Amino acid sequence: QVQLQESGPRLVKPSQTLSLTCTVSGRSIDSGTFYWNWIRQLPGKDLEWIGYIRYTGNNYYNPSLQSRVIMSVDTSRNQFSLKLSSVTAADTAVYYCARAPYHTGGGLDFDYWGQGILVTVSS
């Protein structure tokens, strides 16, 4: 059974960098063809996709956030990470990590999710 777990600081000051890690268990992050994603849910409940990274390091970020986003992967620890720079109160959200399997017909959907971590941006 695949499990994902987010970890990191729950309080970040404005203008600083939000850093989160997702630990994957039950499957090696470099086995199979999967995309490892970050998704956030804003206080009004809207869901926003941040981007994905593959175990090779290839990534694809949401254009609306890409200037502030860096994702990385550590296959030895079976983890992938998110850094979001220059945060403001608008970045306060529940952050989820999620797995997307490769479909031969295309598409990106999320079959396993972490439980989510609430990150608050406040001084």
Added chain:
Amino acid sequence: EIVLTQSPGTLSLSPGDRATLSCRASQSVSYLAWYQQKAGQAPRLLIYHASTRATGIPERFSGSGTGAEFTLTIDRLEPEDFAVYYCQQYGNSPPVSFGQGTRLEIK
């Protein structure tokens, strides 16, 4: 930028009823998925590629549609089905986007 609009915002039904949820895209989309989210939990994948049930999803959940109009149907509502439902598209700009959700509540 593609926008997904879900309707209705809230749907009030009774256990045993059929629920019909709509997701309309501002332009044609290639791939559409549906998720269920209960309070305090992460979303759960129900349907992908518009009509393919995800692993372990009961047959009472079905998806249909193409182009810019999609529907999630839940037959014979069970008490555990009352939740918020989101549609999600992949492939257009932005690469991934979600609808604003439909709340399915007990009447």
